[in-house]
Amino acid sequence: MQFFLSTDLVIGVNEALNLQEQVRQVGMQKPGIIFDANLSTSPYFQDVLKGLKGRFDACIVYCNEFKGEPTYAHLEKVAEFFRSNIPDGIVAIGGGSSLDLGKGVALLLTNNVPALSLKGFPQDVNNPVPLITVPSLLGSGSEISFNAVFIDEAEGRKLGINTRRNFPKKSVIDPQLSMTAPMESVIASAMDSLVHCIDSFGSLKHTPISRIFSIEGFQRTFYALQQGQLDRAESRLDLAIGSICGTTALMNSGDGPTNGFAYYLGVRHKVPHGLAGAIFLKEVMRYNFDHGYDKYALLNPMRTTPSPKEATQELLEEMDELYRQLAIPSLVPYGYGKGNVAELAKNASAALKGSFAGNPVDFTEESARHVIYNLT
Secondary structure (H helix, E strand, O other), X not given: OOOOOOOEEEEOOOHHHHHHHHHHHHOOOOEXXXXXXXXXXXXXXXXXXXXXXXXXXXXXXXXXXXOOOOEHHHHHHHHHHHHOOOOOEEEEEEOHHHHHHHHHHHHHOOOOOOHHHHOEOOOOOOOOOOEEEEEOOOOOOOOOOOEEOOEEOOOOEEOOEEOHHHOOOEEEEOHHHHOOOOHHHHHHHHHHHHHHHHHHHHOOOOOHHHHHHHHHHHHHHHHHHHHOOOOOHHHHHHHHHHHHHHHHHHHOOOOOHHHHHHHHHHHHHOOOHHHHHHHHHHHHHHHHHHOOOOHHHHHOOOOOOOOHHHHHXXXXXHHHHHHHHHOXXXXXXXXXXXXXXXXXXHHHHHHOXXXXXXXXXXXXXXXXXXXXXXXX
């Protein structure tokens, strides 16, 4: 059994105001700062940026205005920006896309090759410059993972740059940076955490240690969403810990159909990844339960029965209520109905064999049709 986590964590309210000290501890003197354009209007972020500029007058700042998940072409453009005045490290501040962009740039600064040549699982690459991640949304887990997701526009697929060399040296997690994010983005990111926790929990490659993280991450995130008090810093801290736990579990197990469906729908219809996963999550869980999988009972902290089957049914009923509370949509708003179920199932199955193979019960194209049918 193996288990890994390679990023130092600093978590707490107002921790970002001391970001310049964390940057100094990593050894940077001339950091490149990539920040999400959505943060520009946040007074709190402006204080954070002011502190960095005041401490590092040679820093290079890039505002990431790219809409949606980054492409390899965009990564190439940003890498060229920094190659003209090379920093000794990268500080990425923003949502998962901006953090992934930071990983890609950090790697390209020490590997002078086209970004597309690194897609997939590159071998024999140089270590990147040091990277610090500072998430402004809590759920993608990009702040601690080695995966960096990018879209290959020519193929219409998310492939990413996936190497353990991508691990950030440090992540500074401050819920205050997420307070100005639109609530729909906060919820979508939190649902992404639930997908990570549940996919990793059920994965055929799970381990006893990864399951500890799956369960803790699920319960913290689910409770925070149930309470409906996401405007409180305490709830955001639960989302932050849930994100870390879910991604740690996923890295040490593997994903399942929900995460695979989310990648497919996100690319095809530009649906935010967390929301795309949320659309499928409950139906995949129900499919597994209907086919004899009752271990989801271990995720249910409020179980009123020792019966795994009944406790899993209770959890699914709580999920139903949460979906009503959060107004999680079906596939219908994205142009899917009963008439194109088979087409979507066929295309998704062809593209997502690896994700389907991780499911705890046999999951085929016919299984995909069943799940999709219930969402149209």
